[in-house]
Amino acid sequence: xxxxxRTGGFVLLVNPILCDGFGHxxxxxxxxxxxxxxxxxxxxxxxxPLANLAALESARYAVRGCPRQALxxxxxxxxP
Amino acid sequence: xxxxxxxxxxxxxxxxxxxxxAQHEEAFGPMPPSAPxxxxxxxxxxxxxxGAGFPTWRKAKLIRELRGHNKFVIVNAMExxxxxxxxxxxxxxxxxxxxxxxxxLAGIVGAKHIAVCVSRDNPxxxxxxxxxxxxxxxRSMRGATFELHTPPWRYxxxxxxxxxxxxxxxxxxxxxxxxxxxILRIGHAPVLLDNAETCAHVGLIGRYGxxxxxxxxxxxxxxxxxxxxxxxxxxxxxxxxxxxxPLHSILERAGADLDPQxxxxxxxxxxxxxxxxxxxxxxxxxxxxxxxxxxxxVIIVLPRSGCGIVETQRIARWMANESARQCGPCAFxxxxxxxxxxxxxxxxxxxAAAYERLLDRCGAIEGRGACRxxxxxxxxxxxxxxxxxxxxxxxVRGQSCVASRSTHHYTSVPTLEREEELIWE
Numbered sequence: 259x260x261x262x263x264r265t266g267g268f269v270l271l272v273n274p275i276l277c278d279g280f281g282h283x284x285x286x287x288x289x290x291x292x293x294x295x296x297x298x299x300x301x302x303x304x305x306x307p308l309a310n311l312a313a314l315e316s317a318r319y320a321v322r323g324c325p326r327q328a329l330x331x332x333x334x335x336x337x338p
Numbered sequence: 339x340x341x342x343x344x345x346x347x348x349x350x351x352x353x354x355x356x357x358x359x360a361q362h363e364e365a366f367g368p369m370p371p372s373a374p375x376x377x378x379x380x381x382x383x384x385x386x387x388x389g390a391g392f393p394t395w396r397k398a399k400l401i402r403e404l405r406g407h408n409k410f411v412i413v414n415a416m417e418x419x420x421x422x423x424x425x426x427x428x429x430x431x432x433x434x435x436x437x438x439x440x441x442x443l444a445g446i447v448g449a450k451h452i453a454v455c456v457s458r459d460n461p462x463x464x465x466x467x468x469x470x471x472x473x474x475x476x477r478s479m480r481g482a483t484f485e486l487h488t489p490p491w492r493y494x495x496x497x498x499x500x501x502x503x504x505x506x507x508x509x510x511x512x513x514x515x516x517x518x519x520x521i522l523r524i525g526h527a528p529v530l531l532d533n534a535e536t537c538a539h540v541g542l543i544g545r546y547g548x549x550x551x552x553x554x555x556x557x558x559x560x561x562x563x564x565x566x567x568x569x570x571x572x573x574x575x576x577x578x579x580x581x582x583x584p585l586h587s588i589l590e591r592a593g594a595d596l597d598p599q600x601x602x603x604x605x606x607x608x609x610x611x612x613x614x615x616x617x618x619x620x621x622x623x624x625x626x627x628x629x630x631x632x633x634x635x636v637i638i639v640l641p642r643s644g645c646g647i648v649e650t651q652r653i654a655r656w657m658a659n660e661s662a663r664q665c666g667p668c669a670f671x672x673x674x675x676x677x678x679x680x681x682x683x684x685x686x687x688x689x690a691a692a693y694e695r696l697l698d699r700c701g702a703i704e705g706r707g708a709c710r711x712x713x714x715x716x717x718x719x720x721x722x723x724x725x726x727x728x729x730x731x732x733x734v735r736g737q738s739c740v741a742s743r744s745t746h747h748y749t750s751v752p753t754l755e756r757e758e759e760l761i762w763e
Contacts, residue, residue, distance in 0.1 A: 271516055274664070274666065274707055274708050294671075296666055330516075
């Protein structure tokens, strides 16, 4: 494995068609996700640095905890 | 050969009946033996006429460079905008020019199939296209094969991913495409999708070349385009104008009210434009800074006697009903926005609160659907709040608005269907 490079950032993406507004992501990753008035997630659009391990872990929890499997983490390389 | 400075181009020799293949070839010259090169298309500077205004050559290049033996070219003549009549006019005038363009595009990208999509709710267009395709099939067996497809008429059915999904799976539902540009596929086969008017222009470029095409229009938006003018006009018309024509001369040619309150540009997902800007040239470059757009070539004229908020509310309510109800922010957000607009327009006691809610909800919905349908409504509502700001103030203060009690409206909206009656397949 070697040493993981912690440069770059990630974004959490939701497939709005799959999403049914269960709301688990807002519980599991409250720093990244807030809910709108109908219970659907509003996710921060600017990339979060990968070095922010707490945020990355919570994003992973959200991805795994989504009952509709609508969430995805995408790496963004151009983030400083 | 049509002279390069002459208008109309795509509506050349338009009559009450569509041109037959023989008449078409007499008027425009015979079909050239080979498709135009991609360089010709690039030199022409043609951009898509369906609303997004993406350069046609770049789209064609993207598909051309892909592998695949069964590529598709799709001609989009769905015309989802209720206020647009350009595809209908074009196909009732000259379906063969559109099919020529589709054949050229198939030649450029190496496609085997050409799927012409037209809504089944418009049997006249279906007839014209059926006839035209039959005429061509009798003449030649070479090249790509034509097929006619008739999805149901829905606002979002003409959206490219919905159309491709319909051909693939018989459901007119938009799809989630996180990465752009996204290559649409039917099965595994890559798809090039272009608006019917774009295809007609390609048909002309294939005959006369890219430099001929650039003789009209501006250097950054060359060529001519079809405009559907409705609202406060003597009679709703479709005109062919050179891009860059000032708006007031388009209105003049259409016989419209020359001292309007505002114009709705681009369609129901477009934006209101204040009538102060009537001198602006009709191009995306000039209208962009004014936060407006050419869009799908729709201009709706709102006279001084009309109420922009009521018109916007009517459109938003219909657009909310036309949502495919796949994404939460669209399925719940658009009816909420329509409701807020109704309160702003008709309910003086709640108008101030409704205005605040409207601003919040527009911000909350934007960019959160799989397709751009909710974004279009947000853009429309925001432009209405900006352009009619003074009048919004009157409504918020509870001053009576005569126009909002009138039953005469300038935007035409189809009757609302109940949710369970909407046909998607």
